[in-house]
Amino acid sequence: MGDRVIGIQGVLTDITELKLIQQQMVQQERLRAAAKDASSVINRLREFYRQREEGEIFNPINLNKVVEQAIELTQPRWKDQALANNVTINISTDLQEVPSPSGNESELRTVLTNLILNAVDAMPTSGMITILSRLDGESVVLEVSDAGIGMTDEVRQRCFEPFFSTKEERGTGLGLSTVPVIMLTGFGNMMNITGDIPSEVDYLLSKPVTLSNFREALAKVSCK
Ligand SMILES: Nc1ncnc2c1ncn2[C@@H]1O[C@H](COP(=O)(O)OP(=O)(O)OP(=O)(O)O)[C@@H](O)[C@H]1O
Ligand SMILES: [Mg+2]
Known part of the structure; x- marks a missing residue:
């Protein structure tokens, strides 16, 4: 009985850890996407200024x-x-x-x-x-x-x-x-x-x- 409880607890711990790892992965992915978006906004702004400086018609x-x-x-x-x-x-x-x-x-x-x-x-x-x-x-x-x-x-x-x-x-x-x-x-x-x-x-x-x-x-x- 004791073994089974430990066994179930072990599985639950594994599942919890797995969930945490999954959440971290999702968060990392979001951060990566956000950083990519941010850099494209900055590039966009740079591009705007470059075009204006070059007198874009x-x-x-x-x-x-x-x-x-x-x-x-x-x-x-x-x-x-x-x-x-x-x-x-x-x-x-x-x-x-x-x-x-x-x-x-x-x-x-x-x-x-x-x-x-x-x-x-x-x-x-x-x-x-x-x-x-x-x-x-x-x-x-x-x-x-x-x-x-x-x-x-x-x-x-x-x-x-x-x-x-x-x-x-x-x-x-x-x-x-x-x-x-x-x-x-x-x-x-x-x-x-x-x-x-x-x-x-x-x-x-x-x-x-x-x-x-x-x-x-x-x-x-x-x-x-
Ligand atoms: N016409 C609107 N009526 C009510 N709330 C608005 C309106 N336009 C924008 N908002 C609010 O401003 C927030 C920011 O708008 P924005 O367009 O930047 O982002 P989003 O619509 O949430 O995302 P995305 O444009 O990527 O679909 C929205 O989440 C919403 O809360
Ligand atoms: Mg929108």
């Missing part, structure tokens, strides 16, 4: 076309996948004639895609995403908003932090952190993006973007 962008493309690109998530889960998400647009801001088209698509996917995640039981473009003074404004769960004060303060996510393993927490980077380095003082997420974000800097005013601008970024 940005092309004028047909903003409303990019909005339509982002809506189409994300359709599998906001329409097809949502419908499969009995969730109906609609996207309503009001795209006004606006001047073409200069920038990198695919980066703007990335921004919009991230904002749309966040909006979808914020509406687990159906809802509407609204995308507007308009001119406000000399600034082109693009607004993405949703009627979703909204943000708590803590989330609002931390939403642009790289790796901050409330979605556990479903989210990397990098989606929103790329938005100000792209908007500030790619679009400088030409465009303001607002809506549910970076509402009241003031990207309109009077000076060209440098590392110091980039930090200053990032510090200004706040969610609604």
Whole structure:
């Protein structure tokens, strides 16, 4: 009997150790992935600065076309996948004639895609995403908003932090952190993006973007 108890305890200890080893392995894997993500963000920032220093010529962008493309690109998530889960998400647009801001088209698509996917995640039981473009003074404004769960004060303060996510393993927490980077380095003082997420974000800097005013601008970024 004593032997059996020791035997079972031995097995339990083995299982516990195995679980601990597995957990450590998962954690190491996560750390490795996080380090890889972090280095790609840093490389991305370096690349942005290099391009700006080398005077990269940005092309004028047909903003409303990019909005339509982002809506189409994300359709599998906001329409097809949502419908499969009995969730109906609609996207309503009001795209006004606006001047073409200069920038990198695919980066703007990335921004919009991230904002749309966040909006979808914020509406687990159906809802509407609204995308507007308009001119406000000399600034082109693009607004993405949703009627979703909204943000708590803590989330609002931390939403642009790289790796901050409330979605556990479903989210990397990098989606929103790329938005100000792209908007500030790619679009400088030409465009303001607002809506549910970076509402009241003031990207309109009077000076060209440098590392110091980039930090200053990032510090200004706040969610609604
Ligand atoms: N439209 C939104 N409504 C409510 N909360 C949002 C919205 N957009 C972002 N958030 C919050 O901000 C956090 C950070 O967003 P971010 O896009 O950086 O990461 P993520 O969506 O969690 O992960 P990933 O973008 O990799 O899927 C989210 O986890 C969520 O809590
Ligand atoms: Mg996201």
